[in-house]
């Protein structure tokens with residue numbers, strides 16, 4: 001591969017070598033020191049796997065161009081890699097790169113059935129998304145056979161273009177391609193031989209660049225390196241859930257950990273049309289996925305969405321001026337209680353709770369860097385974020401209750417009011433005697449709601 005790359009004009013290969021690093025696997029090692037910002041490596045445009053090059057190939061290009069509807073970038077690159085791998089002659093340089101690729105991957109789509117089932121209890125979201133990925137891959141593969149492979153059996157012999165080969169090629173693209181934003185809002189996705197041997201570290205600065213005029217890829221030193229150090233690049237701010245799905249690894253104590261909160265409202269909900277307009281003016285939709293992060297576990301967008309979802313006729317009037325702020329105390333109370341209950345339910349969905357998981361990881365219960373160990377880290381990160389989000393909602397609730405108690409009232413908590421369990425609206429509701437923050441239509445509803453409510457029920461201030 002090196003000889004081919006050098007013949008095309010690659011720069012820097014003599015100062016680097018491939019090497020095995022404990023706990024991380026193969027990577028790139030320096031053979032001389034580098035200062036931060038110094039160019040380390042340039043891979044010329046001619047050696048890159050791009051959609052443009054796939055289309056320019058005299059054999060593959062016409063087949064790709066004839067596919068209707070047109071293929072996705074991901075499918076074009078995956079097909080290109082499988083096509084080169086299937087050739088028995090020609091494509092010498094690219095074939096030398098394919099020969100250097102891993103033969104298997106650890107992304108969650110390659111988990112065994114047992115590992116995936118265990119994942120359901122450890123990280124329900126990783127389980128659900130991985131299952132969806134399986135379905136999507138099967139559908140995409142079927143479509144690819146219909147649109148391309150089946151139409152050109154001489155180019156794509158079916159024994160070399162199986163679903164397993166397709167999954168391998170997709171994972172090659174997910175874990176090794178680089179995306180660059182171009183001027184004019186465009187972007188390019190490519191694979192750069194040898195540069196794709198660089199592992200990820202969140203501790204180096206963004207240091208790989210695409211030169212728009214030459215089409216070359218360059219890697220600069222993201223920090224000072226001594227001889228023998230491993231060179232890293234930064235793959236971006238990616239949470240463990242996504243790292244495990246696409247790249248097959250996790251970063252313990254990942255500062256980018258997050259939880260994608262999905263909010264949705266049924267079109268049959270009261271005032272749905274008016275709410276839809278309000279969501280649109282707040283830059284939201286009736287179904288919204290909002291990332292909760294360690295630095296912002298309860299973004300204002302979540303509150304905005306739920307305030308609109310929970311508003312009633314009387315709230316609609318003030319809503320025009322509410323912007324991103326509270327609509328009324330009764331609306332805010334419902335929002336915060338709903339959030340606390342949802343976060344509690346989501347946290348209860350994790351079989352092994354945060355503290356226990358931390359203990360297990362510290363005791364070495366999971367074999368380090370194995371799939372279950374990686375899932376435990378995904379679970380840990382998500383539970384941390386959800387715990388912070390619940391705490392923030394609880395703090396807001398306590399502040400709201402204090403403000404209401406001190407008479408600093410916006411709107412009313414007493415009217416209109418609904419039973420916190422069954423939702424029945426009535427002027428005859430009884431207050432929770434302890435926190436005085438929720439109301440019930442009767443004892444049965446209060447008892448039935450206690451399990452959820454006790455997490456937030458605090459004595460009201462005297």
Ligand SMILES: C[S@@+](CC[C@H](N)C(=O)[O-])C[C@H]1O[C@@H](n2cnc3c(N)ncnc32)[C@H](O)[C@@H]1O
Pocket residue numbers: 023024025026027101102175176196197198199200201246247248249250
């Ligand atoms: C672009 S490739 C890097 C080269 C790769 N190690 C190889 O041997 O081909 C990305 C893959 O490297 C591994 N990797 C990268 N950074 C890592 C890290 N910080 N910890 C563990 N594995 C990492 C993962 O398997 C990932 O899918």
